[in-house]
Amino acid sequence: MDVLAEVLAPFKWLVSALMVWFHDALSGLGLPAANGWTWTLAIIGLVLVIRAALIPVFLRQVDAQRRMRRLQPDLKKLQDKYKGKTDQLSRQAMAQEQMALYKEHGTNPFSACLPMLIQVPFFLALFQVLSGITSAARQDQGIGAMSHQQVVQFDASSIHGAPLSASVLHQVGGDQAAVTVLTVVMILVMTAAQFLTQRRIMARSLPDESADNPLLRQQRMFLYVLPLIFGVGGILFPIGVLVYWTTTNLWTLAQQFFVK
Template sequence: MAKINKWIKTIGWLPLFLAAIAIVGIIGADLSYSGHVPGSGIWGGFVAFFIRSILGVSSWFSSSYGLGIVIFTIFIRFMILPLMVYQMDSMKKMQRLQPELKVLQEKYAGRDTETRTLLAQEQQALYKEHGVSPFASMLPLLVQMPVLIALYQGIHNSSVLRSGSFLWLNLGNQDPYFVLPVLAALFTFGSSWLSTQANPQQNTMTKVLPFIFPFIIFFTSLAVPSAVSLYWAVGNLFQMVQTFFLQNPFKLKKEREEARAKEKAMARKMRKATRSKKH
């Protein structure tokens, strides 16, 4: 019970409330769709469930399948919001632990198996002491990947979605004007850049990644149906806004500068006090 209370305190009630609304919305949309979507087996049933949800949401908006995908995407983002908040909190804790982790890495600098094992044990003990999960960043991805695969397969399996249109798009075909791939890439860059800027410990890899991911998303979006590109564009826009509010790099940078200023001021006071004692 104590762990659950701690988890709730870390995440906050608002993300949990929004996630609950999203789950109710997804299930309600599925139940509100009166048509039949075939699906056999566990995975087939999972794909059919999400397709019925999209079609159910679309029916709320005069069978606008594109708008149904947009609302469904927002539901999914709200559903995983608690995991994203938990991920951000773990990342901040990991950043604060970097000096201690560097000390351990210097202490166990050897390459032999015994030294590497001792280092891993010490790191695990440090994570446990501070309540940090180094695998928290994997949770949102583990939730999103089955949804994305199900959406991709569902578009191919659902003749209704495949033949649907939204704005200039035919949802079953690629975006002919490359608007969605460009938007998905831009929003991916914005989210990655904000997350990188919030991290005070940067290396060559962290500086390069915000430029690599957008290219991967862009070229992948060129090869998939525009319904999937629409899901990516909306989802990445949501994530960019979410990252700004949960991991505002400008606010964090200001806090770090204020903390350094306080440390310098304290050091000056200690030096003055030391000189006064000598005289």
């Protein structure tokens, strides 16, 4: 756990520094410093910066999806070649030839997950920052680039009665019903966006005639498993983390529809 903390330390500082910068900028424009919506907009600003920085990665992802679509006929031929062969040597040979095809076309079946994987350390860092807000406020401490005063402000801030640092399973004050309702609404939005995004990725990666292609099973796994993971895990996330993940999922969905 100490190793994870050391790895995430620079990400925690960067995440908190961006939040503080956006918060101070919004406060300078006249928004109340201790208001929950000011901090919510600061989190959304954090998402916009991270996702804008990942645009080159996303464009490479789209190119990989195109390449994946082009290699489907070769994968189908490979599947037919080894159809009915279940011995160990045949399975190994098929796996090696599949890897050679992926290398030849400059893609792999997991290329669609790259932007999400790059976001994981930022997501975990934000989770640690927001989960530690209440404890830091009580212990007269700051977190990352956030001063103790800003930690106290964030701990006291809420939207619609739901504290940004609260989760369904970790109540830190405010209205528990509001926390539950807001959590459910954002989980539904972010999982729906995740589902539609994966549908779009499948449409780009797999040609219409590839219904019996084995790659389809992998894509279907992402289609149903990823929204399920974030849906179930959402009850553990503070409201502020749900704001982050809902915003980033909506950004991803918009990119998939508008980038040709």
